[in-house]
Amino acid sequence: MTYYHFAELIQRQAEKYGNRTALKYRDDATGKWSKISWIQFAENVRLTAEAMADSGIGVQENIGMYSQNMPQCLYTSFGAYANRIVDIPMYATSSPTQIAYIVKDANIHTLFVGEQLQYNNAWIVQKQLPNILRKLVVYDSSVRLNPEDKTSVYFDDFIRLGNNAHAESQVKIRTSQARPEDVATIIYTSGTTGNSKGVVLTHTNYLEAMRAHDLRLPHITDKDTSMCFLPLTHIFEKGWTFVCLVKGMKVAINHDPKLIQKALPEIAPTTMSSVPRLWEKVYIGVQEKIHNASPTMQKVFKDAIETGRKYNLEYRRKGITPPLALKAKFEFYNRTVFTLLKRVIGIQNGRFFPVAGAPLSDKVLEFLLSVNIPIRYGYGLSETTATVSFFPEEHYEIGSLGILQPDLQVRIDPSNNEILVKGKTVMSGYYNRPEENAAAFTEDGYFRTGDAGRLEGNTLYFLERIKDLYKTSNGKYIAPQAIELSVSSDPYIDQVAVIGDQRKFVSALIVPNYALLEEYAKEQHIAYTTRAELLQNKFIYKLIEAHIEEHQGELAAFEKIKRFTLLPEPFTIESGELTDTLKLRRRVVAEHYAKQIEAMYAE
Structure with missing residues (x-):
């Protein structure tokens, strides 16, 4: 397969696929899904690229994107690549302070913004940093610009400005000069501790990632929908x-994460990347349904799950042909229980669901595989x-992170079990951070991941996040x-933050599943x-205490949660307690709940 430089990828795909649908998005006016063909996609990328060149954005200059998922994000990225410009995406939930930090650090002169909230925040930053x-x-186009704003432009107007012969010629020259070693993207880490750092990714990194995924996923084709x-x-x-665009897949762009439960049944994708939290909620939801079912249906559900576990985990996972009776069952x-479950979620056509970004418990993973949801858990x-x-698809180990990507070198540091990685997908370094690099x-050039693990052949296992390790006052890690x-897989527990660094025992802040708790209170006639x-x-x-204890059987005595505090409000991105990728910011949580934490350790 030919792997085109991203400067020309979309144009090449348009030549191949023509009027076939490349992208889908929900039209806010009608609420219905609209289609964008490969030809339209390529035309919008061309116009965006020419507008960038016409507006004076230079080769390898940094531009920012501060938006929800929108087709325009892809026009901007590929328009930038056609110009050898570097795109820097920013989370739509970022605050003006976070945006200002990235704008200053990366010296961003042009920032593409999504909706009113992003514009308002970006306008604050522009007033603070007018020289940058x-x-x-x-x-x-429905965003209302500040009356004082004389420099902003709507995207539709912006791409019309560059539609001229000079800009067209300039983009063609830049595209012809594009090199694999050009910087493509700078991704700022979500920053669980300290300031975020810009991860510099080149086109070489992307091209190698495309090649490696193509080798590992030959069954994913241009017939799929992501x-x-x-x-x-x-x-x-x-x-x-x-990867999807390189494969020629159709990509449905979900604009609002809160609408994913509505969007999935409407699109019925064959594939979708996700973090574990989505699937944990699926698991908890199904467990609730089983719990509330009649005794007869409970037996049916449990037998179906056990049948799926034997079939998928004891036979198919190991590449062994299952007995005919088990196969028939x-x-x-x-055809019945599992298809109905998947249809309710909207994943009945699912063929491949990559999951990464945070640990996924073996219990949840085994359940998902047992009900024939094609989860492919990984690490990166x-x-x-x-x-x-x-x-x-076969020969993987539950409890592992799967097998290594082709041609990627991984070893374990014997001093602290840190996972070390070397290969063409590893970044060139952090932006303007020579000491940290x-x-x-x-x-000898291996990247230190900060994660501890072990390697058995080509299979990687995760042990812990080294920087997150706590040392109790008794000297135990x-x-x-x-x-x-x-x-966290318990249906009554929604979020949990473990406390214990320099403490004499482990405690926890717990956000319960309020809906289940209120239902339990009603059943038990608990007034509040x-x-x-x-x-x-x-x-x-006592209910939560019993549920915690139920899951601590395999923990050492010094690891078990001895005390906990129930919180009336969840950890959120807006409060700063979660990163944009839903990881805990432990320092912020410790600061916000210092009083509750100290109370748990009071004699």
Whole structure:
């Protein structure tokens, strides 16, 4: 297969696929899904590229994108690549302070923004940094510009400005001079600790990622449809969407993450990248349905799940032909129970669902595979252009991170079990961070991931996030992620933050599943007027305590949660307690709940 430089990819695909649908998006006016053909896609990329050249954006200059997922994001990225310009995506939920930091760090003169919120925040930044941020280009034509704003332009007007012979000629020259070693993207890490760093990815990184995925995924074709659900700021979604476009797939762009449950049945994708949280919610939802079913239906559900577990995990996973009786029973449940379940979610056509970005518990993973949802769990980082390893269709190990990508070198540091990675998908370095680059790589060029793991042949296992390790006052090391993972699959627990660094025992802040808790209170005739009052009830506390204890059987005594506090409000991105990729910012959580934490350790 020919892997085109991204400067020309969309034009080449348009020549091949013509009027076939490339992208779908929900039209806000009608609520219906609209189509964009490959020819239209290529034309919009061309116009965007020419407008960039006409507006004076230089070769290898940095531009910013601050938006929800929209077709315009892809026009901007590929228009930039045609010009040898560097795109820097930013999360749509970022604050003006976060945007200002990136604008200053990357010296961004032109920022493409999505909707009113992003425009308002970007306008604040432009007023603060007028000598750096000179122009805003607004995707949504319904955005109301500030009366003082004399420099911003709507995207539709912007692309019309560049439609001239000089700009066309300039883009053609730049595209012809595009090189694999050109910088393509700078991804700013979500920053669980300290300031975020810009991960510099070149076209070589992307091209190698495309080649490696093509080798690992020969069954994924241009007949597939992918749901673009995670933010395109996330390297996992950005990289996966690029894989889809290289394959010639149709990509449905989900604009609002809150509408994903509505969007999935409407599109019925065959593939979609996602973080574990989505699938954890599926697991919890199904467990609730089973719990509320009649005794007869409970037996049917449990038998179906056990049948699926035997068929998929004891036979198919190992490449062994299952007994005829088991195969027949599985096919019956697959046509009935499993298909109904998947149809309700909207994934009945699903063929490949890559999952990464955070740990996924073995319990949830085994359940999903048992009900025949084709989860392919994996591991990667922004610094490795996403994928380091993931599950193949057969011969994978539950509890692992799957097998390594082709031609990627991975070894384990014997001093601390750190996973070290080397290969063409590894970043060239952090943007303008020479000291951090020196610390990020070994002398022989391996990138230090910051994750501890082990390697058995080509199979990679995760142990813990090294920087997240806590040391108790008794000198014992604990991995908070592992403890959180052990209880987070419980239907009564929505979020958990483990505490224990320099403490004499492990405690936790827990956000319960309020809906289930309120249902339990109703069943038990527990009276309350506020959610905070409900959480103070001793019977509610004992319920959660019992559910925590149920999941701690395999933990050492010093790892077990001894005390916990129930919180009336969830951890959120807006409060700063979660990153944009839904990882805990432990320092912020510790600051916000210092009083509750100290109370748990009071004698």
